[in-house]
Amino acid sequence: MTHEVVRAHGETSFKAVARLLADNRISGLPVVDDEEKVVGVISETDLLQHQTLQVQGYGRRHVSRPKVARSAWAAAARAPARTADHLMTRPAITATPEHYVTEAARIMREHGVERLPVVDDEGRLVGIVTRGDLLRVFLRTDEDIRREVTRRVALGLDVPRYVVDVGVDAGVVTLRGHLERRDNAELAARIADRVDGVVAVDSRLTHRPNGTRARAAVGTSGHM
Numbered sequence: 001m002t003h004e005v006v007r008a009h010g011e012t013s014f015k016a017v018a019r020l021l022a023d024n025r026i027s028g029l030p031v032v033d034d035e036e037k038v039v040g041v042i043s044e045t046d047l048l049q050h051q052t053l054q055v056q057g058y059g060r061r062h063v064s065r066p067k068v069a070r071s072a073w074a075a076a077a078r079a080p081a082r083t084a085d086h087l088m089t090r091p092a093i094t095a096t097p098e099h100y101v102t103e104a105a106r107i108m109r110e111h112g113v114e115r116l117p118v119v120d121d122e123g124r125l126v127g128i129v130t131r132g133d134l135l136r137v138f139l140r141t142d143e144d145i146r147r148e149v150t151r152r153v154a155l156g157l158d159v160p161r162y163v164v165d166v167g168v169d170a171g172v173v174t175l176r177g178h179l180e181r182r183d184n185a186e187l188a189a190r191i192a193d194r195v196d197g198v199v200a201v202d203s204r205l206t207h208r209p210n211g212t213r214a215r216a217a218v219g220t221s222g223h224m
Contacts, residue, residue, distance in 0.1 A: 001097070001118045001127035007032050008042060010085035014050075017042055017084055030117040030125055031088045037123040040088030041115070050087055094119045095129060101137050101196050104129055140197035142168040149173055149192045156191045157184050164188055164205065171199035182207045 006024045008017050008031050020029060021044060028043030095104050095116040104116055108131060118127040146168040154161040157179070167174040173192045179185045189203040 001129040001133065003127045005030065005117070005125060005128045007125060008084045009033070010039065010083060012084040014047065014082035014087065017087070018047060021047075028115050030092060030128065031084045032125050036125050038092045038094055038117045038119055038125050040084075040090035041092045041113075041117065042084050042088040043114075046087050046089060050082070092117055094123075096120070097126065100194050101134055102194070105134050108134075137196045138171060138199065140171075142171070145171065145173065145195060145197045149195050149198070152191050152195060153188045157188060166192070171197060172202060173198050173200070174202045174204060176204045178206045178208070180208055 006020055006026060006029050008020060008029055010031060010033065012020075012031075017029075021027065028041060028045075030038050031040040031042055033039050093107060093111045093113050093116060095107060095118050097118055097120070099107075107116060108114065115128055115130045117125055118129060120126050146166050149168070150161050150164070150166045153164050153166065153175075157164070159179075163177055163179070165176040167176070173195075175188055175192060179188070185203065185205040185207045188205060189201050192198060192203075193201045
């Protein structure tokens with residue numbers, strides 16, 4: 001995430017918000033209260049839609065504009081002042097520092113948003129993550145991913161690194177080796193799947209449950 005976050009307050013004016021977006025070359029920003037708690041998000045779309053609704057309110061029918069709901073027009077027409085408080089989308093869809101990249105990506109997809117303010121346990125702003133930030137994670141080299149998967153799996157299972165052989169090709173992780181317990185084999189795949197930059201996991205680990213012959217543990221998993 002980005003720690004230095006451009007933000008607005010509820011009383012920030014329409015023009016000041018527009019200036020913040022333009023000067024910082026961003027398409028949206030969080031709105032915070034006096035305690036730095038995130039209360040909403042405002043974007044270029046919010047500003048443009050408000051202006052469109054105002055045009056409709058003035059009856060300038062010759063202007064080309066998208067169709068909007070009557071309730072949205074009424075809300076804009078009632079707005080006593082053009083401030084962030086009246087323009088923002090609320091409540092804000094947020095993430096926490098503990099969210100995995102894949103979880104943040106799913107939140108964005110499910111809610112149709114392009115950015116997630118990152119908040120602490122009390123809802124205070126600590127950073128922001130965008131779609132571009134998430135996509136950059138997948139630019140990691142295969143060797144970098146392989147080293148991290150190897151380290152995390154060994155730590156997670158409390159086994160030497162050579163026990164699980166890790167291969168990576170174009171972000172797809174392949175796990176090979178033999179573990180005594182099925183749940184450890186499944187855990188290894190879950191650990192690998194959560195490493196930033198991993199596209200999918202092909203687990204070819206085997207296990208020996210209850211003293212029987214070795215068998216495959218899990219198959220292939222993938223992100224999103």
